[in-house]
Amino acid sequence: MSDAVGPGDLVICVNVAPNHGSGRPVPLVAGETYRVLGVLEFACPCGRADALLDIGIDFAWCQTRFRLLPKPKAQTRTRRVTAPKDLEPVA
DSSP states (O other): OTTOOOOEEEEEOOOOOOOOOOOOOOSTTOOEEEEEOOOEOOOTTTTTTTEEEEESSSSSSGGGEEEEEOOOOOOOOOOOOOOOOOOOOOO
């Protein structure tokens, strides 16, 4: 996944298991989306990932905790423009 994920991408948290090394609970929320600030090309100690994701919470997280969300497609919208009304002068 590290090839597909880059800074600015949205990922969804799918794994809120305790921290791999310390066993402490993680501050992530399952089902929440996070914006990737950076990808650290460093193998996770668990051996399941070749990169860690920096999402701005704590330090960096194993990429196996997240799934990449598709980029939103641009949609065109038609906007309605209102013209100012002509007012008659009051005598």
